[in-house]
Amino acid sequence: MTDHRLSDDELAVWRSLMDTTTDLRRLLSAELQALDVSPGDYAVLLALTEASDRTLRSSELADAIDWERSRLSHHLGRMERRGLLRREECPGDSRGAYVVITDDGVDALRRASGPHLRAVKQYFADALSPEQVSNLADVLTTVRAHLQNPATFGGAS
Numbered sequence: 001m002t003d004h005r006l007s008d009d010e011l012a013v014w015r016s017l018m019d020t021t022t023d024l025r026r027l028l029s030a031e032l033q034a035l036d037v038s039p040g041d042y043a044v045l046l047a048l049t050e051a052s053d054r055t056l057r058s059s060e061l062a063d064a065i066d067w068e069r070s071r072l073s074h075h076l077g078r079m080e081r082r083g084l085l086r087r088e089e090c091p092g093d094s095r096g097a098y099v100v101i102t103d104d105g106v107d108a109l110r111r112a113s114g115p116h117l118r119a120v121k122q123y124f125a126d127a128l129s130p131e132q133v134s135n136l137a138d139v140l141t142t143v144r145a146h147l148q149n150p151a152t153f154g155g156a157s
Contacts, residue, residue: 024123031119037112040075045084045109048101055100057090084108 006014029039037045047064048054056064062072076099079085084105090096101109128136146152 027123028116028119032112032116035108035112035115037108041079041084042109042112042116044072044075044079044099045101045105045112048085048099049106049109054106055098058087058097058099061099079105 025039032039032042043065044061047061048056051060051064058072058076059069062069065072067075076085076087080087082104083102085102086100088098088100090098125133
């Protein structure tokens with residue numbers, strides 16, 4: 001039978017991972033907020049610019065950024081009022097909507113991307129050696145593969 005308890009080392013690494021990602025998110029969020037772009041705005045705008053025609057159905061956008069549809073709907077309303085995007089009806093589907101980035105949204109993303117990526121480099125990448133980056137990539141790939149195959153952990157409860 002497999003022991004489902006964490007070892008002291010596993011627990012310490014897990015807590016360190018949680019604390020570190022919390023700190024990184026806080027620092028990166030502050031950098032974006034200084035540019036009048038929230039982390040949520042950035043995620044939405046980035047997903048839209050990566051989509052064909054810079055347009056996604058709202059359900060596709062929710063899936064792309066892993067948000068609940070109600071959370072996304074409220075956030076899109078705020079972004080729409082600021083002119084960063086617009087919503088258009090889906091022909092033949094009265095419940096669906098297309099989300100389209102506006103020129104102002106593209107400009108906001110462009111203004112935020114340089115400083116944001118410099119902050120990612122400063123707070124994250126600069127702290128690691130090339131070997132550590134490679135090792136971390138391996139670790140993350142392994143964990144993601146594990147998570148994508150629930151049979152490997154028996155659908156843990």
